Amino acid sequence: MAEPIRVVVTGAAGQIAYSLLYSIAKGDVFGKDQPIILVLLDIPPMLPVLDGVVMELQDCALPLLREVIPTDKVEVGFKDIDAAILVGSMPRKEGMERKDLLKANVAIFKTQGAALDKYAKKTVKVLVVGNPANTNCLIASKSAPSIPKENFSCLTRLDHNRASSQVAMRCGVSSDKVKNVIIWGNHSSTQYPDVHHAKVNVHGTETPAYDAVKDETWLRGDFISTVQLRGAAVIKARKLSSAMSAAKAICDHMRDIWFGTKEGEFISMGVYATGNSYGIPEDLIYSFPVEIKNKTWKMVDGLPINDFSRAKMDATAAELVEERDTALDFLSHIFCHLVEDEGKCIYGYTQKVVQL
Ligand SMILES: NC(=O)c1ccc[n+]([C@@H]2O[C@H](COP(=O)([O-])OP(=O)(O)OC[C@H]3O[C@@H](n4cnc5c(N)ncnc54)[C@H](O)[C@@H]3O)[C@@H](O)[C@H]2O)c1
Ligand SMILES: *[C@@H]1O[C@H](CO)[C@@H](O)[C@H](O)[C@H]1NC(C)=O
Ligand SMILES: *[C@@H]1O[C@H](CO)[C@@H](O)[C@H](O)[C@H]1NC(C)=O
Numbered sequence: 001m002a003e004p005i006r007v008v009v010t011g012a013a014g015q016i017a018y019s020l021l022y023s024i025a026k027g028d029v030f031g032k033d034q035p036i037i038l039v040l041l042d043i044p045p046m047l048p049v050l051d052g053v054v055m056e057l058q059d060c061a062l063p064l065l066r067e068v069i070p071t072d073k074v075e076v077g078f079k080d081i082d083a084a085i086l087v088g089s090m091p092r093k094e095g096m097e098r099k100d101l102l103k104a105n106v107a108i109f110k111t112q113g114a115a116l117d118k119y120a121k122k123t124v125k126v127l128v129v130g131n132p133a134n135t136n137c138l139i140a141s142k143s144a145p146s147i148p149k150e151n152f153s154c155l156t157r158l159d160h161n162r163a164s165s166q167v168a169m170r171c172g173v174s175s176d177k178v179k180n181v182i183i184w185g186n187h188s189s190t191q192y193p194d195v196h197h198a199k200v201n202v203h204g205t206e207t208p209a210y211d212a213v214k215d216e217t218w219l220r221g222d223f224i225s226t227v228q229l230r231g232a233a234v235i236k237a238r239k240l241s242s243a244m245s246a247a248k249a250i251c252d253h254m255r256d257i258w259f260g261t262k263e264g265e266f267i268s269m270g271v272y273a274t275g276n277s278y279g280i281p282e283d284l285i286y287s288f289p290v291e292i293k294n295k296t297w298k299m300v301d302g303l304p305i306n307d308f309s310r311a312k313m314d315a316t317a318a319e320l321v322e323e324r325d326t327a328l329d330f331l332s333h334i335f336c337h338l339v340e341d342e343g344k345c346i347y348g349y350t351q352k353v354v355q356l
């Protein structure tokens, strides 16, 4: 049997992690013959909760799970890591301003990026889930200069899966009969779910989604807004944000990085826009269609883009540019050093030292 790989999940005491950890530990992501050491990172007040999660993982009696390591220290959490799933982030609190929220997240992802840089394997694959996922991913990557920037991505697979599922339900087929939907841009309500290049397998025949659905008004209207606003709809109904479906999407995303996408199929993920053929500004983490082979993704280039799509792709890019510029401004003012003997991370912002 293979040597165990080390996988860290941050925000491990949270609700997404609660659905995610079982799937990872039983082999859904890295393969049924790949032993795993799971590292669970959360903040100090959550350590008692992590102990409960550790007990439950032990009680699952999973043969692939060799060790579970709960910790609140980044130097333990990111040591020799093969795959990092960054779910934990600063949530918006009552009365918290957008800028303060972004500032807190820049500090968190700067620390975690710096820790990845210092302690993880250089081949580590990093998936950022915690919101604002695109910008957090950008900050983490910029803070980890020794790790290839292609090895950082953020999650838009949940939006991708939502879009596939909406089309499948509309056509009365199972979700595996729909392929090549695209999510462009930010993981927010400005994202653009695009089915111009999607195919639906109807009774064994691959049909363009527009022909299979036969309802352009729906595809250009309610379909798009349903996918864009799905997260909010789940919160309204459940009083909690999407967790089961987010965990499933994380598994899909990481499994595709590990094992590749199917021949002739592409998926959506947030990656560096560098060198894209769609006129999206560089130095952004933007969701694009990608194919993956041999643990390396390649953007799907040159798909024809009509005016309808163009406007939506540009709007979501503009939102990300603004957020990036604010975040980079914060980044240049934050100093962060890992205080190893205390096992804590201290962040300073314009002379004021705050502990997050
Ligand atoms: N990209 C996506 O598609 C997508 C989908 C759903 C949710 N999300 C985001 O995922 C994140 C987690 O969602 P959840 O429902 O599990 O939230 P949650 O509040 O249940 O759990 C978050 C956990 O992260 C921990 N945490 C906070 N700061 C941390 C830090 N610096 N280091 C380590 N752990 C830290 C918290 O203590 C908590 O246990 C949120 O930001 C949410 O908005 C993203
Ligand atoms: C981009 O999307 C994230 C995730 O939903 C959101 O938190 C953020 O506010 C969006 N950015 C902007 C500038 O609206
Ligand atoms: C796969 O990637 C590895 C590491 O980058 C490389 O050494 C190897 O040659 C690649 N294999 C193929 C078949 O491309």
Ligand SMILES: *[C@@H]1O[C@H](CO)[C@@H](O)[C@H](O)[C@H]1NC(C)=O
Binding pocket: 122, 123, 125, 148, 150, 151, 257, 294, 295, 296, 297
């Ligand atoms: C990650 O970096 C390695 C080089 O260390 C590279 O071979 C690999 O293709 C990268 N992975 C992804 C997903 O791009």
